[in-house]
Amino acid sequence: MEDIALNIRRIRERVADAAERSGRDPDSVLLTAVSKLHSAEEVEEAAAAGITDVAENKVQELCAKQPLVKAGLNWHLIGHLQTNKVRQIIGKVKLIQSVDSLHLALEIDKRSAAAGLKTDILIQVNAAGEEQKSGVAPELTEQLIREISLQCSNVNIKGIMHIAPFAEDPEDVRIYFRQVRELYERIGALDIPRVGFETLSMGMSGDFEVAIEEGSNAVRIGTAIFGARDYSK
Numbered sequence: 001m002e003d004i005a006l007n008i009r010r011i012r013e014r015v016a017d018a019a020e021r022s023g024r025d026p027d028s029v030l031l032t033a034v035s036k037l038h039s040a041e042e043v044e045e046a047a048a049a050g051i052t053d054v055a056e057n058k059v060q061e062l063c064a065k066q067p068l069v070k071a072g073l074n075w076h077l078i079g080h081l082q083t084n085k086v087r088q089i090i091g092k093v094k095l096i097q098s099v100d101s102l103h104l105a106l107e108i109d110k111r112s113a114a115a116g117l118k119t120d121i122l123i124q125v126n127a128a129g130e131e132q133k134s135g136v137a138p139e140l141t142e143q144l145i146r147e148i149s150l151q152c153s154n155v156n157i158k159g160i161m162h163i164a165p166f167a168e169d170p171e172d173v174r175i176y177f178r179q180v181r182e183l184y185e186r187i188g189a190l191d192i193p194r195v196g197f198e199t200l201s202m203g204m205s206g207d208f209e210v211a212i213e214e215g216s217n218a219v220r221i222g223t224a225i226f227g228a229r230d231y232s233k
């Protein structure tokens with residue numbers, strides 16, 4: 001059995017150390033617990049240990065788990081989102097972190113309008129150009145954001161999400177975190193309607209300290225909180 005509360009305490013210490021190394025307030029980094037393939041009970045344990053934000057990568061799993069969790073939490077969607085599933089999650093999540101096309105943003109806009117809501121999103125950037133991963137290329141990111149801003153009046157763009165390539169040594173992917181932070185700062189300084197950057201979501205169990213050192217203010221941690229995922233279930 002994983003000691004979820006202990007794991008969270010340890011992660012918080014490491015987050016704080018990394019924030020201090022980069023000259024920032026430890027409280028400025030949001031720790032989001034990634035609960036995919038873990039139970040509602042485990043989410044409750046994390047909430048009891050002070051977690052305020054949880055993330056799922058599949059719409060179906062999020063919609064099934066959320067009603068089972070009594071703790072009031074902010075839910076995030078961090079996985080690839082198909083347009084035909086958008087309707088199911090509008091109003092259920094604080095932030096959709098994985099928007100990488102105008103097509104998807106238009107559907108979020110349409111469903112948000114129908115529900116009388118505005119939806120906050122992040123743009124997922126694929127800095128390493130990995131073909132198996134979603135995300136927009138860095139050089140196309142500003143253009144995508146301008147198009148969404150022009151065409152989606154019920155969507156607010158709150159920042160950027162990035163998933164680094166897998167690396168045994170997280171130093172090997174520091175360059176991508178740095179590139180994405182530079183992109184985040186450059187685009188965030190532009191004056192674009194409905195764009196108000198506040199979240200740079202980078203860093204997972206294996207690389208979050210390097211991501212924070214390079215400017216991340218939101219880390220997404222699964223394994224280091226809940227233990228290994230059982231994909232056979």
Ligand SMILES: *Cc1c(COP(=O)(O)O)cnc(C)c1O
Nearest residue numbers: 034057078204205220221222223
């Ligand atoms: C699963 C997942 C995570 C968490 O990964 P761990 O290595 O278990 O911390 C973070 N971000 C995304 C987008 C994920 O799908």
